[in-house]
Amino acid sequence: MEKKEYTLYNDTVMDHFLNPRNMGDVEAADGVGEVGAAACGDIMKISLKIRDGKIEDARFKTFGCGSAIASSSMATELIKGRTLEEAKNFSNQEVVDALGGLPPVKIHCSVLAEEALKAAIEDYEAKQSTVEKSAAVAA
Amino acid sequence: MDKRSVYLDHQTTTPVLEEALQAMLPYFREAYGSPSSLHRFGLEVREGLATAREQLAALINAESPDDLIFTSGGTEASNLAIKGFAEANSKRKGNHFVVAATEHPSVLNSIEFMTKHGFDVTQVPVDNVGRIKPEDVRAAITEKTLLVCVHLVNHDIGTIQPVREIGKICAEKNVSLYCDALAAAGWLPIDVQELGVHLLSFSPHRFYGPKGIGVLYRNRKARVTSLIHGGVQENGRRAGTENVPAIIGAGVAAEIALREMPQRIALVAALQKRLYDGLFTNIDYLKLNGPVPGPERVCNQLNLSTEFIEGEGQLLLLDHSGIAVASGSSCVSKSLKVSHVLSAIHLDHALAQGNIIMSLGKDNTNEDVDYVIEKFPEIVKKLRNMSPMWKEFEEGVIDSVIAPTGRGKSFTQHAADLSGKPAH
Ligand code: FES
Numbered sequence: 289m290e291k292k293e294y295t296l297y298n299d300t301v302m303d304h305f306l307n308p309r310n311m312g313d314v315e316a317a318d319g320v321g322e323v324g325a326a327a328c329g330d331i332m333k334i335s336l337k338i339r340d341g342k343i344e345d346a347r348f349k350t351f352g353c354g355s356a357i358a359s360s361s362m363a364t365e366l367i368k369g370r371t372l373e374e375a376k377n378f379s380n381q382e383v384v385d386a387l388g389g390l391p392p393v394k395i396h397c398s399v400l401a402e403e404a405l406k407a408a409i410e411d412y413e414a415k416q417s418t419v420e421k422s423a424a425v426a427a
Numbered sequence: 428m429d430k431r432s433v434y435l436d437h438q439t440t441t442p443v444l445e446e447a448l449q450a451m452l453p454y455f456r457e458a459y460g461s462p463s464s465l466h467r468f469g470l471e472v473r474e475g476l477a478t479a480r481e482q483l484a485a486l487i488n489a490e491s492p493d494d495l496i497f498t499s500g501g502t503e504a505s506n507l508a509i510k511g512f513a514e515a516n517s518k519r520k521g522n523h524f525v526v527a528a529t530e531h532p533s534v535l536n537s538i539e540f541m542t543k544h545g546f547d548v549t550q551v552p553v554d555n556v557g558r559i560k561p562e563d564v565r566a567a568i569t570e571k572t573l574l575v576c577v578h579l580v581n582h583d584i585g586t587i588q589p590v591r592e593i594g595k596i597c598a599e600k601n602v603s604l605y606c607d608a609l610a611a612a613g614w615l616p617i618d619v620q621e622l623g624v625h626l627l628s629f630s631p632h633r634f635y636g637p638k639g640i641g642v643l644y645r646n647r648k649a650r651v652t653s654l655i656h657g658g659v660q661e662n663g664r665r666a667g668t669e670n671v672p673a674i675i676g677a678g679v680a681a682e683i684a685l686r687e688m689p690q691r692i693a694l695v696a697a698l699q700k701r702l703y704d705g706l707f708t709n710i711d712y713l714k715l716n717g718p719v720p721g722p723e724r725v726c727n728q729l730n731l732s733t734e735f736i737e738g739e740g741q742l743l744l745l746d747h748s749g750i751a752v753a754s755g756s757s758c759v760s761k762s763l764k765v766s767h768v769l770s771a772i773h774l775d776h777a778l779a780q781g782n783i784i785m786s787l788g789k790d791n792t793n794e795d796v797d798y799v800i801e802k803f804p805e806i807v808k809k810l811r812n813m814s815p816m817w818k819e820f821e822e823g824v825i826d827s828v829i830a831p832t833g834r835g836k837s838f839t840q841h842a843a844d845l846s847g848k849p850a851h
Contacts (some may be wrong), residue, residue, distance in 0.1 A: 295746075296743060296746075305740075305743060306744075306747060308813065311812070311813055313818070322815060322845055323845055323846070324842045324843070324844075324845030324846030325846060326846045327757075327763050328757040328758050328763045328780075329757060329776055329780060329842050329846065330737060330758065330780070330842075331815055331816065331841075331842055331845060332815070333815040349813060349814060349815035349818070350813060350814070350815070351735070351736065351737055351780075351814045351815055351816050352737050352740070352758065353737055353739035353740060353756075353758035353759075354739055354740055354743045356737075356758075357740060357813065393761055393763065
């Protein structure tokens with residue numbers, strides 16, 4: 289038999305799984321989102337550094353399968369440099385496309401990335417409004 | 428150590444023995460007749476099948492080679508044992524099954540199918556290492572019980588079951604006993620007469636025979652009705668032209684398995700012990716599922732849960748290092764459910780997610796095992812670095828299930844809080 293390399297996922301997914309980009313936690317993050325997948329019970333955390341309404345840095349940590357790790361790696365790559373408004377419209381389909389596709393049963397892993405990102409933005413906005421409120425109270 | 432290729436999934440399937448392959452080859456192009464034919468081409472093959480039947484009967488000490496029915500595999504053999512037995516006997520005997528909660532899916536799903544056709548089932552629980560209590564089986568048997576179904580070795584966590592004691596109870600109660608020996612055959616001596624089973628199934632590709640052939644033993648007292656209808660092959664219990672080359676190969680694999688069993692068991696048990704000791708010395712927050720290596724566990728596998736990380740990632744990174752394993756994590760299963768065996772032993776969801784199964788074979792070496800002992804801790808470290816749980820554990824937000832510190836909530840609780848749904 290010819291010796292071919294067989295891997296469970298395509299090359300792009302395998303690359304992001306084996307060499308994840310942006311793995312870790314943003315120091316003194318402006319927003320942190322941690323979400324769980326109802327389907328399989330896995331967990332993803334995304335932390336953001338936000339400057340002038342733009343995502344300056346994004347990092348992830350994931351307890352989950354290969355495609356969850358690859359999805360979080362890809363999602364953080366994609367959103368860096370985007371404005372908050374753009375990031376709020378971010379969809380898991382973008383991750384799936386950028387990864388060159390995921391098996392149907394693994395689509396929910398990319399949804400986890402979308403949800404973690406949105407949770408991080410919400411966290412940032414919630415903190416902002418308390419900052420504004422306390423500023424208002426102080427004034 | 429240089430990258431090696433280490434196959435540690437022998438519980439799923441094994442390579443075909445050279446001797447078995449060589450015995451099979453003539454049956455593709457030279458002795459290609461059908462055993463049902465009356466001419467010399469057929470008669471020659473008939474003789475080959477008779478030999479294979481004897482070899483396979485010897486492996487389990489069946490009373491007679493005629494007690495064996497060849498099927499397409501272990502799954503068909505379980506289906507035949509359950510549905511074929513029910514079809515043949517339910518009118519006289521009853522419509523109730525007793526089954527262990529940790530049976531192979533081919534057993535559980537066959538019974539589930541029967542419950543849609545007027546049958547009832549009582550599932551017998553297992554303890555935290557997967558053991559069935561014979562007294563629980565006794566308590567589950569009713570006047571309507573048709574068949575008790577228990578496995579000899581658990582396919583997932585390696586527990587060896589007290590089948591002989593269960594056999595005695597079934598004899599006392601005059602109930603038939605079916606034993607799934609899929610994970611046992613070739614790795615544990617089997618004597619159907621001593622076990623007191625009426626039906627027993629196994630699959631030769633688990634002990635270096637080919638795929639595409641399964642065996643159902645049924646003694647004189649156990650009648651089964653064919654599920655596959657057609658000609659009168661296998662004495663009318665399984666229609667269809669026999670998979671001759673596979674049966675021939677299975678016979679040779681069985682003969683060699685029987686002859687070499689003491690050496691195989693000694694070798695593989697030593698590897699199992701080496702792997703167990705090495706991994707537990709080098710990895711913290713690691714748990715063995717099922718009994719410790721020894722008389723209560725099959726010699727060829729370890730079922731492990733590594734805390735704070737998920738199983739598919741471990742499987743993929745091991746594969747990337749050349750090591751092939753299996754996993755019972757929900758992320759690995761097509762149904763996104765953790766292994767039902769791990770649920771049945773009440774393993775915490777987080778630990779079930781971190782599950783992998785390493786199963787050894789007769790061709791593995793000490794070097795293979797040492798390679799795994801070197802690589803696996805690196806992989807665990809890499810995945811823990813990536814896992815939010817690990818840091819949250821270090822910070823005291825969540826606690827370890829394996830070695831609780833008393834700080835923080837359980838991972839399972841944490842996961843349920845985050846997903847808004849209890850983990851299964
Ligand atoms: S995160 Fe569990 S299946 Fe992908």
